[in-house]
């Protein structure tokens with residue numbers, strides 16, 4: 001996916017970030033080379049030990065300072081109000097309870113902090129594809145794909161977790177009508193009134 005153009009979307013996801021950043025579900029560290037120089041430090045949280053090992057090697061080669069740690073989206077190893085940004089890249093499709101994960105992200109954000117999300121999502125505007133996504137999510141797909149759901153309405157989930165959306169870009173990647181190709185890149189801030 002990176003060779004197919006995902007890199008460009010990763011770069012847009014991270015552009016303009018600064019200070020302390022938490023990346024949740026960092027996997028093998030595909031975003032690490034793309035953090036801008038304005039980021040002082042990335043805490044990369046990854047629950048899967050094998051992926052954590054690969055991520056540690058990627059961290060050593062990354063231009064940014066990246067520390068890879070064990071943890072989950074539902075329980076981040078950080079105090080309240082301790083980070084400037086939380087990043088999710090292709091993770092919220094797989095967590096069991098995305099509202100709980102984003103509520104936890106809100107807990108660790110400092111006042112003025114922001115949430116960045118890049119996810120594949122429900123194919124809004126394409127009813128036939130939405131039907132296929134519903135069928136996949138209700139049957140075999142999450143079981144064979146590590147808990148992944150293809151049809152989540154992730155921007156609605158972000159709002160439900162108490163964020164206000166500042167920017168939402170919807171795009172197809174790859175540029176084809178498949179259950180996996182509808183994506184969203186969203187920037188959000190904690191709402192003054194959650195809900």
Ligand SMILES: C[S@@+](CC[C@H](N)C(=O)[O-])C[C@H]1O[C@@H](n2cnc3c(N)ncnc32)[C@H](O)[C@@H]1O
Nearest residue numbers: 025026027030047048072073089090091094095
């Ligand atoms: C499709 S991979 C994406 C990896 C990476 N973010 C990227 O952009 O290449 C999904 C990642 O989410 C992680 N993940 C799944 N459930 C999680 C959870 N509850 N908390 C944190 N990470 C989780 C997986 O271990 C995996 O690394």
